[in-house]
Amino acid sequence: METTRADVAIIGAGGAGLRAAIALAQADPKLKIALVSKVYPMRSHTCAAEGGAAGVIKADDSLEHHFDDTVGGGDWLSDQDAVDYFIGEAPKELIQLERWGCPWSREANGSVAVRPFGGMKKQRTWFAADKSGFHILHTLFQTSLQFPSIERFDEFYATELLREDGRVAGFTAIEMRSGQMRRFDARAVIICGGGAGRIFPFTTNGAIKTGDGMALAYRAGVPLKDMEFVQYHPTGLPSTGTLLTEACRGEGGVLVNRHGRRFLQDYGMGPETPLGRPVLKTMELGPRDRVSQAFWQEQQKGNMIPTQWGDAMLLDMRHLGEAKINERLPLVRDMSISYMGVDPVTDPVPVRPVVHYMMGGIHTDLKAATPLPGLFAAGECACVSINGANRLGSNSLTELLVFGRRAALSAMEYLQSGARAASESALATGADAARGRLRELLQRTGGKETVAGLRREMMHTMEANAGIYRTHEGLAEACVKLADLRRRYRAIELHDKTNVYNTDLLQALELGSMLDCAEAVAQCALARKESRGAHQRLDFAARDDRNFLRHSLAVFDPGASPRIEYLDVVITKSQPGVRDYSGGHE
Amino acid sequence: MGERTVEFEVLRYNPEKDAAPHFQRYSVKCREEWVVLDALNHIKESVDPTLSYRWSCHMAVCGSCGMMVNGEPKLACKSFLRDYPGLIRVEPLRHFPVERDLVTVIDDFVAKLARVKPFLIPQPGAAQAGTGEYAQTPAQLKRYKQFTLCINCMLCYAACPEYGLIPEYIGPAVIALGHRWNEDSRDGGRAQRQEELAATNGVWDCSFVGACSEVCPEHVDPAAAIQQVKIKSTIDWYTEHLMPWLNK
Amino acid sequence: MAEQVGRRPHVRPITSEWIFRHPRYLRYMVREFSCLFIGAWTLMLVCALGRLSEGPEAWGRFLEGLKSPWVVAFHVLALAFAAYHSFTWFQLTPKALPVQVGEKFLPDDVIAGAHFGAWAVLSLAILFFAGAF
Numbered sequence: 001m002e003t004t005r006a007d008v009a010i011i012g013a014g015g016a017g018l019r020a021a022i023a024l025a026q027a028d029p030k031l032k033i034a035l036v037s038k039v040y041p042m043r044s045h046t047c048a049a050e051g052g053a054a055g056v057i058k059a060d061d062s063l064e065h066h067f068d069d070t071v072g073g074g075d076w077l078s079d080q081d082a083v084d085y086f087i088g089e090a091p092k093e094l095i096q097l098e099r100w101g102c103p104w105s106r107e108a109n110g111s112v113a114v115r116p117f118g119g120m121k122k123q124r125t126w127f128a129a130d131k132s133g134f135h136i137l138h139t140l141f142q143t144s145l146q147f148p149s150i151e152r153f154d155e156f157y158a159t160e161l162l163r164e165d166g167r168v169a170g171f172t173a174i175e176m177r178s179g180q181m182r183r184f185d186a187r188a189v190i191i192c193g194g195g196a197g198r199i200f201p202f203t204t205n206g207a208i209k210t211g212d213g214m215a216l217a218y219r220a221g222v223p224l225k226d227m228e229f230v231q232y233h234p235t236g237l238p239s240t241g242t243l244l245t246e247a248c249r250g251e252g253g254v255l256v257n258r259h260g261r262r263f264l265q266d267y268g269m270g271p272e273t274p275l276g277r278p279v280l281k282t283m284e285l286g287p288r289d290r291v292s293q294a295f296w297q298e299q300q301k302g303n304m305i306p307t308q309w310g311d312a313m314l315l316d317m318r319h320l321g322e323a324k325i326n327e328r329l330p331l332v333r334d335m336s337i338s339y340m341g342v343d344p345v346t347d348p349v350p351v352r353p354v355v356h357y358m359m360g361g362i363h364t365d366l367k368a369a370t371p372l373p374g375l376f377a378a379g380e381c382a383c384v385s386i387n388g389a390n391r392l393g394s395n396s397l398t399e400l401l402v403f404g405r406r407a408a409l410s411a412m413e414y415l416q417s418g419a420r421a422a423s424e425s426a427l428a429t430g431a432d433a434a435r436g437r438l439r440e441l442l443q444r445t446g447g448k449e450t451v452a453g454l455r456r457e458m459m460h461t462m463e464a465n466a467g468i469y470r471t472h473e474g475l476a477e478a479c480v481k482l483a484d485l486r487r488r489y490r491a492i493e494l495h496d497k498t499n500v501y502n503t504d505l506l507q508a509l510e511l512g513s514m515l516d517c518a519e520a521v522a523q524c525a526l527a528r529k530e531s532r533g534a535h536q537r538l539d540f541a542a543r544d545d546r547n548f549l550r551h552s553l554a555v556f557d558p559g560a561s562p563r564i565e566y567l568d569v570v571i572t573k574s575q576p577g578v579r580d581y582s583g584g585h586e
Numbered sequence: 587m588g589e590r591t592v593e594f595e596v597l598r599y600n601p602e603k604d605a606a607p608h609f610q611r612y613s614v615k616c617r618e619e620w621v622v623l624d625a626l627n628h629i630k631e632s633v634d635p636t637l638s639y640r641w642s643c644h645m646a647v648c649g650s651c652g653m654m655v656n657g658e659p660k661l662a663c664k665s666f667l668r669d670y671p672g673l674i675r676v677e678p679l680r681h682f683p684v685e686r687d688l689v690t691v692i693d694d695f696v697a698k699l700a701r702v703k704p705f706l707i708p709q710p711g712a713a714q715a716g717t718g719e720y721a722q723t724p725a726q727l728k729r730y731k732q733f734t735l736c737i738n739c740m741l742c743y744a745a746c747p748e749y750g751l752i753p754e755y756i757g758p759a760v761i762a763l764g765h766r767w768n769e770d771s772r773d774g775g776r777a778q779r780q781e782e783l784a785a786t787n788g789v790w791d792c793s794f795v796g797a798c799s800e801v802c803p804e805h806v807d808p809a810a811a812i813q814q815v816k817i818k819s820t821i822d823w824y825t826e827h828l829m830p831w832l833n834k
Numbered sequence: 835m836a837e838q839v840g841r842r843p844h845v846r847p848i849t850s851e852w853i854f855r856h857p858r859y860l861r862y863m864v865r866e867f868s869c870l871f872i873g874a875w876t877l878m879l880v881c882a883l884g885r886l887s888e889g890p891e892a893w894g895r896f897l898e899g900l901k902s903p904w905v906v907a908f909h910v911l912a913l914a915f916a917a918y919h920s921f922t923w924f925q926l927t928p929k930a931l932p933v934q935v936g937e938k939f940l941p942d943d944v945i946a947g948a949h950f951g952a953w954a955v956l957s958l959a960i961l962f963f964a965g966a967f
Contacts, residue, residue, distance in 0.1 A: 040696070042738050043640075043648045098719045101706035101770060103727060103734050110721030134647055135734060142704040142763070154696070177685055178841050206642035239619060242645050335645060338664065339619075452631040496636040498602045499840045501686035503630075503638045601842035657855055683843035691843050725937045747859065750848045794926065795862045813930035 001431055003183040004153070006034035008411045009170065011158045012192035012213055013037035014044030015133070015397065016379030018140035019093075019404030020190050020411075025147035027412055034184055036153040036173055038208065038506075041141045045194055045206045046400065049133025050245035050331060051117060052125035053397035055090035058114060061122040063087050068574065070395060073119040073287050074359075074388020075533035076549065076576040077226065077569055082366040082384045084572065086395075086402050093401035094126050102139040103128050105328075115328075116250040116280050117394045119287035119581070123280070125394040130245050130331045133397055156182065157506060158212065159438060161189065161220040161375070162422070162430040168374035169422030171216070172434040176506065179499025181438065183431040187419045188374050188411040191217055192404065195358040195380035196517040198510075200466075201459035203355040204236055204243040213381035215513035217362040218520070222370045223553035223565070225383040227517070228525035229359035229534045231391055232292035232468055236354030238309035240339050244332050244351060246393040248344075249284035251328050252276045253317040255291070256348070257303040263313075267294035269581045276319045282583030289390040289534040290581060292353035296468045305350060312350035321345075353468060357396060359387040359534065360524070363553060363567075368407035374419060376411050378403040385551065389533020442505055447493025451508045454485055454492065458511075458518055461485075466522055469536045475526040482519040483561050489515055520554035520562055527564045528552060545576050592616045592625060592667060596637065597677040599684050607684060609675070610634075616667055622674065623651055623662035626688075639688035646803055649739035652679050653688050659741035659801045679744040695740055698756050702764035702782045707775025726771040733766035733811055735804040742798035742808050748791050755791035756782060758798035758808030765811040768818075784819040792816075865922050868915035875912040924949040 008024055010017045013035050021035045037044065056066050066087040071078050098104055098112060105113045105127050117125040128135040144150055155176040162170045162183075170185040193213015197205030218224050234255070235244045249255070254275065257263045262283065265272045269286040273279040284291075295313055298304055304311035317325060317332075322345045325333050329344075336342050336349045361383035368376045368384070379400040386399060461481045465474035489512060496504035530544035531537050549569050554562040591613055599607035612633055616625050623641055630637050641651040644663045651662040654677040656670065667674075682690035742758035743749050749757050764783050768776040782788055792812045799809040825832045853859050885896040899905065927949050928942035961967065 039640075039642065039650070040692070040738075043642055043650050045642065045648070047647050047737075048643045048645060095717070095719050099706070099717075101767070101772060103731055103770075106722055106724045106727050108724060110723045110726075112719055131647065131735070134737070138734070142699075143706070145700045146703070146705050177691070206644065206648060208642045240644060331647075338646075338666075450635070452635065494635075498600055500601050500842075501638050501689045504635045507635075599844055601844070602840040607844055607846075680846070681848075683845045685841070685843050725934065728937050728939075729934060747852050747862075750852065793866070795859070796926065796929075797856075797858055797862075799929070800858060807929065809926075810929035810932065813926070814932070817930055 001181055001183050001435065003185060004034055005185045006032045006151070007186065007415060008188045008190065008408075009034040009036060009184045009186035010190045010192060011036050011171065011216065012044070012194060012379070012381070013041035013152065013154075014192060014194055014379065014400070015046035015137055015140060016400035016404035016407070017044075017190070017192035018137070018144050019401050020192060020378060020408040021150045022140065022144050022147065023405040023408035024412065025144075025149045027408065029147075029149055031149060033150045034153060034186065035144075035150055036156045036158060036184060038155060038157040038176070038212065040154045041144070041152070042138060043208070044137060045209055046137040046397070047134045048204070048206060048243065049136070049397050050130045050243060051247040051250070052115060052127030052132040052394045053094055053136065053401070054117065054120065054124050054392070054394040055094040055126060055398055056087065056124055057091050057094070057112065057126070058123065061124050065121050066090070066124060069120050069281070070386060070392055071388070071574045072577070072579050073392040074386070074390055075543065075579060076545075076571070076574070077229075077388030077532060077551070078386050079366065079384065079570040080572040080574060081570050083386045085366050086384075086386045086399065089402040089406075090398045093398060093405065097136060097139060097401065100139050100143045102135055105129060115247055116278060116285055117392070118246050118249065118285050118291070119281060119392040120285075120394070121281050125247075125250070127247065129327070130247055130329050136397055136401075153182075157509060158216060159509065160430070160434040161216055162427055162434075163220060163372070164422035164426040166373065167419065167422070168220075168372055169427055169430070172431050174438065176501050179502055181431070181435045183427060185421070185427055187421055188376065188414050190407045190411055191362060191375070191377040191381055192379045192400075192407075193381040195361070196514060197355050197358065199458060199514045199518040199521065200230075200355040200462050202236070202241050202463065204233060204241055205355070210510035210514050211381075211517035212510060212513045213377070214361055215516045217370060217372070217375065217377060218516055218554070218556045219558075220372060220375070221556065222372050222375065223363045223555050224517070224520045225360055225363040225551050225553055225567070226385055226389075226524070227358070227360035227520040227554055228528050228552060229387075229389050230355060230466070230521060231288055231357040231359060231534050232353040233288055233356035234291040234295060234353050235315050235351040236356075237335065237340050238307050238312045238350055238352050241354045242335050242339055243354070243356065244315060244335065244349065245329070246288070248315055248317055248329060248332055250278065251317075251324065252278050252320050253315050254284050256314045256316055257298050258305045259303065263298050263303065264291060264294055267297060269294070271583070271585060273583065279583050282581050286581040287390055287392060287579075288356075292468055293536060295353050307350055310352060312352045314348035315344075315351045316348040317344040318346065318348065357391055359383065359385070359389065359391050360521075367410045368403050369410050369414075374414060376407040378407040389535060441492070441508060442494060442497055444493050447491045449488050449492045451492060451494070451504065451511050454489060455507075455511050455514070458482065458485055458515060462518055462521070466525055469538050470525055471538050472526070475522055478522040479519070479526055479561065482515065482522055486515050486519060516556070523562050523564055524552040524554055543576075549576060588618055589615050590618065593673045594625065594629070595673060595675040596629075596688070597684075598637070598687055600636075600686055618668060620667050621663050622655055622660070622665040622667065622676065625667065626662060626676070638686045647737060649737035652739040652741050652744070653677065654680055654744065659744035661739060661741070661803050664803055679740060681744050681746070681750045682740070692740060694753070695738070695743065695757065695760070698760045699738070699763065701756070702760055702779050703775055704763045704767060706767065706770065706773050707778060709772075709774030720772045722771055729771070730766050730769035733762045733769065733806060736762055736766075736806045736808075737804055739803065741801045741803060745797035745801040747795055747797070748793060752787070752791050754787040756788050758812065759806075761789060761815060762806055762808040762811040765815055768815075780819065780822070783815050784822070789815045789819065861922075865919060868919040871912040871915040872919065874908075875916075920953065924953065
């Protein structure tokens with residue numbers, strides 16, 4: 001088997017992976033860095049983030065405000081020591097990106113402009129029109145090209161982590177173009193594999209968001225944390241799930257029901273604010289979980305607008321005017337016209353909540369380290385946790401920068417602590433076994449199940465039972481179904497048994513990852529008998545701090561459902577309180 | 587909105603099975619509002635799982651799904667079936683080797699991109715002064731912003747006959763991205779980039795067909811970037827050779 | 835996984851068929867083709883200078899030759915192509931010479947229009963000095 005030896009190998013070359021690679025290359029140019037991704041870096045899903053990245057920079061803002069917004073927004077499930085580190089590093093990282101040439105939108109005096117975002121008390125979201133993630137990703141990718149020590153392995157799909165003596169030793173990956181397996185030996189591995197939104201049928205997430213990084217760590221014994229917290233973004237196009245950024249509302253867009261009423265005022269986010277003059281942290285600038293839940297409640301009351309793709313509310317941006325929409329929201333306008341046939345300049349756009357982000361992920365501490373020595377994780381695939389039960393919009397782009405860099409520094413510290421390289425025999429044995437398993441999947445005959453069939457059933461189960469509001473019955477049904485799907489997955493047979501760019505094989509592997517992630521979501525959700533942030537139970541409508549001010553940890557079991565454990569939340573200065581989005585009226 | 591049956595002809599090539607590429611016909615029921623990518627996904631899911639192609643974001647920003655649709659380079663996620671009344675012929679992007687089905691080999695583009703140093707090279711002296719943000723006015727931003735919008739989808743390479751005829755040509759997107767940094771008020775690396783941009787296989791391989799800008803899904807206008815680099819390079823040459831006293 | 839690497843990227847040959855694939859390529863070829871006529875006309879101008887230097891008799895013969903219908907047809911064609919070439923060229927000037935005023939770029943029409951205007955003025959000036967008015 002072809003083998004690549006690196007000091008640090010990074011799986012995933014989106015925002016977090018690229019940031020980690022650059023940090024490593026800058027810290028020590030002699031380090032050998034392997035940057036391995038199933039897609040070319042510029043295809044990574046960071047590119048689809050629109051609104052911006054949060055970091056305190058303006059004079060009227062303070063780190064305390066950012067801390068309070070994040071912790072309260074996360075319904076006190078965030079680890080406060082991690083949030084402290086995050087908000088402190090945030091402005092430094094955004095300035096660093098500026099110094100690498102990111103085309104941030106500007107004020108007239110040449111300073112970086114910021115915009116309002118949901119759940120934020122002050123304007124602190126740095127943005128590049130409505131393609132912020134795209135510009136961050138391309139700035140990082142292009143910047144990374146100047147470091148010869150970063151060796152890229154584009155379109156390599158990592159299949160299994162290799163371990164020896166309870167430490168990480170590397171991993172195996174398939175080169176898509178040849179179908180050949182390659183062994184990556186590395187004393188430290190950083191996983192930046194992104195989220196798993198594709199376990200749901202209606203999502204803003206691209207096709208590649210299949211939880212591969214999460215599943216890699218999970219199967220190697222690292223728990224997945226807080227997986228029940230799945231963020232619905234309130235404003236997706238009903239036809240395709242395409243995201244219309246929260247900046248639509250940050251710039252002054254409003255949400256109305258079929259009667260033209262700005263219904264958020266009826267769900268603890270009022271009173272109504274003047275049209276075109278958005279007030280921070282209230283009404284349309286409430287947090288995503290609350291806004292999506294309000295949609296669901298209105299839907300129950302029959303106040304939504306039926307469309308051929310399901311019920312929708314209206315996002316009205318007409319009062320912003322054509323000039324502002326073109327300057328600040330050009331992509332939003334283009335997408336609305338292209339995919340819905342509605343021009344936001346002249347008409348309100350139908351939107352509905354859509355699965356957007358996983359608050360949960362690979363269990364890491366605030367140094368981005370997992371419990372498995374030598375393994376680190378950052379970005380959406382990781383759960384530090386700064387996002388708690390509900391992430392605030394524009395914290396995730398900053399998170400991937402802050403913790404991408406942090407993971408790199410931690411990996412350096414780990415190497416310097418004298419971590420030994422694994423033995424050749426252990427690596428060879430592990431890699432051969434991994435190749436054997438892959439070959440068995442590729443060549444299996446007589447299987448009764450198909451990738452597309454199982455995937456459809458999984459998505460349907462998740463949408464029906466693990467959506468905005470959940471019940472014991474639904475979740476229990478989902479758990480049974482997902483366990484069954486995992487069992488049936490072993491009887492899958494591929495139609496395509498060739499080597500070169502076999503996407504049938506790729507999708508089968510992705511489905512395996514998704515099923516593991518989906519089961520962790522459902523099991524954690526079933527066990528959390530309370531409502532907090534994005535996890536809302538109709539049968540346990542209140543938050544229960546006595547029993548559930550704790551992180552859920554799903555521990556993998558190859559033959560059975562995961563074991564659920566709990567870990568106390570780190571609380572330093574903010575005791576759990578009431579989330580107030582009344583604009584100071586309560 | 588209704589459904590209709592659409593005929594597709596998709597180029598298939600599996601190097602382990604086929605001596606050469608061939609077209610395969612699919613007749614599929616499609617929803618009226620679908621894009622070509624939706625139809626391909628439907629084919630892969632329900633008709634033929636062996637079909638290979640790249641895609642991800644479905645919102646024209648990741649640049650994965652570039653392909654030839656009825657002979658024109660297009661993003662499959664932005665090619666609406668309503669614009670194609672008859673048979674739809676889907677092929678891999680022209681001018682790139684075909685790895686498998688609709689998947690092309692793009693090593694050439696990726697290597698060329700690195701050659702133009704598409705990153706901020708600080709101006710000597712000034713940049714090291716502080717660690718804070720650089721100031722940049724909205725007007726300075728506007729000057730290069732358009733060229734930052736390249737999603738590296740490579741439709742422009744598939745449209746450019748010069749790239750087809752001269753594979754060494756560095757190509758529209760790469761020049762636009764090099765120019766993007768040259769025009770950035772924070773950058774001081776133009777002289778270094780000129781080694782590639784102003785070379786024979788840089789802008790001077792371009793004969794201004796203009797197709798790159800016509801097919802660009804993000805309205806980057808690479809042809810404009812190329813002509814601007816040509817003019818600046820020409821001025822460079824004159825100042826260097828005819829007005830040497832202007833050099834420093 | 836099979837042991838053997840099955841990669842065999844297929845390189846499609848480039849044929850001259852591309853010219854007809856889209857009207858834009860044909861328009862481009864016509865634009866390039868127009869240079870031949872402009873070039874030929876320039877060659878003729880060089881010949882004219884040669885005749886002029888040989889004396890009034892040679893020059894007279896040359897002027898007489900210009901009256902042949904073939905040469906007149908050639909001139910009409912060359913003029914048409916030159917006009918087409920200039921027209922397409924001026925239309926492309928906004929790309930090559932963008933003018934930024936504050937945060938906005940001057941509209942393409944303004945830049946192309948300025949070129950067309952300058953073209954007209956220069957042409958009129960030449961006609962004026964040639965005594966056409």
